[in-house]
Amino acid sequence: MPIEKELKNIKKDVSLAPFTTFKIGGRAKYFFVAHSQQQIIEALEQAQKYHLPFFILGGGSNLLVSDKGFDGLVIKIQNSKIERKDSSIIAEAGANLAQLLTIAKNSGLSGLEWAAGIPGTVGGALRGNSGAFGKSIADLVKNVRVFDISTRTIKNYSTKDCLFGYRESIFKKNKELVILSGEFVFDRDSIYEIEKRMKRYLEYRKAKQPLECFSAGCIFKNPEGFSAGKLIEKCSLKGKRKGGAQISKKHGNFIINLGNATSQDVMFLITLAKEEVKRKFGIELEEEIEFLGF
Ligand SMILES: Cc1cc2nc3c(=O)[nH]c(=O)nc-3n(C[C@H](O)[C@H](O)[C@H](O)COP(=O)(O)OP(=O)(O)OC[C@H]3O[C@@H](n4cnc5c(N)ncnc54)[C@H](O)[C@@H]3O)c2cc1C
Missing domain, CATH: 3.30.465.10 (Uridine Diphospho-n-acetylenolpyruvylglucosamine Reductase; domain 3)
Structure with a gap:
């Protein structure tokens, strides 16, 4: 029996971009909105039963989804009492x-x-x-x-x-x-x-922050004793663009989607910021955001 028959209201081939604050990302093979604790557990058990990789999605505000999407089940957590x-x-x-x-x-x-x-x-x-x-x-x-x-x-x-x-x-x-x-x-x-x-x-x-733009908040954690945003700023990367993505002019630790950014555009800027900060200060930046589908 296909999973569609067992998990009521499961959807197929759903674009994930609208479910992220970055507004970036491809499609999920399966997408299920869990409105209760019971539905969360049920979806997880079905994913196990069908050997489907799964991903738990909250508000999608700390997340970069690949343009290739995700070949599994996204469970959107929506129990909200x-x-x-x-x-x-x-x-x-x-x-x-x-x-x-x-x-x-x-x-x-x-x-x-x-x-x-x-x-x-x-x-x-x-x-x-x-x-x-x-x-x-x-x-x-x-x-x-x-x-x-x-x-x-x-x-x-x-x-x-x-x-x-x-x-x-x-x-x-x-x-x-x-x-x-x-x-x-x-x-x-x-x-x-x-x-x-x-x-x-x-x-x-x-x-201080570009709240009016599509972003995922701070991209990197602050290394001990430093501000990641300030380190990126000191590498003269504020305002740096790749395709539709840009390191915010307002805050060095934010990457914004100017409207048509791809996940690859964002990845390019993430890599660039890491390389430049490492080269100039010898500091390894670690991502705070999560990645799906890479
Ligand atoms: C403009 C802006 C400003 C921000 N400012 C801040 C800030 O000041 N401080 C800060 O800490 N963050 C900040 N963030 C980042 C983000 O909002 C937070 O980290 C937020 O708590 C992430 O929650 P979410 O539901 O959107 O998680 P998602 O992005 O949906 O998921 C993030 C990770 O959590 C996992 N997850 C989600 N729900 C569950 C669950 N129920 N059980 C297990 N795993 C789960 C996901 O699988 C994923 O790995 C900001 C983001 C934006 C866009």
Whole structure:
């Protein structure tokens, strides 16, 4: 029996570009939107049964998809319930980080203000331990609920088990762990003060980052003691173009899609930035973004 018969609403040959903030990328052989924890698990089990490579897609905001696409099943995580209980909030993996922030703010719960302006989902943020302004999502985590593909069980990871580091977590190292939801604990503050901080962070972001363009945020991690953006800037690469892609004139660590960029255009600029920074400073830049289909 073909997978189409077993997994209801699975789609074939779906363009992935619209599901990424870069707006770049070819087609997925299969594409399934999972609206609940049950549907996520079901899709993973079907992928295993049919020996299909799979990819978990959140908001596609930290991702470069190859123009060749992906010859497997893309599972778009879209379970999105958010539930508040006193000072804690449980958010499903497919909920937008922005939604979580809004609910926290409206409940007078503080701690996530730095995330104002960061796209993507709760699952994506937990996996990459997203952060800004010296803070990260790990600071708020009480536990993370995952589906472990290798044992086919649901498990709870405490903050300690998550092995969070700078843009790191156990979920990044172990691809068998798919995040289903997270529980976050906040501090209390007035809505007015929370809003004020959010505005300040957002204004800083708007001034420094090309938020108006298609991008995947920062391409590289900051090497210890350095800013990747500043290193790239010192190599005179800001504004450098290849086809439809450009190293942002506003921020050296952002590559923007001017409208018709291919994944190869972006890859060219990534390689160039790495080579130049290595040549000039002897520093090895490491990508923060994820790649699919290369
Ligand atoms: C304008 C802009 C600004 C940004 N600013 C910041 C910033 O300040 N700080 C920062 O940290 N990031 C920033 N980012 C990057 C990005 O928004 C975050 O990393 C975000 O948390 C990624 O979430 P996502 O849902 O889009 O993940 P995706 O891009 O969809 O996926 C990223 C990776 O996570 C995996 N994944 C997604 N969901 C799950 C899940 N449920 N379980 C297991 N694995 C999963 C995917 O397989 C993939 O490997 C920015 C991006 C943009 C476009």
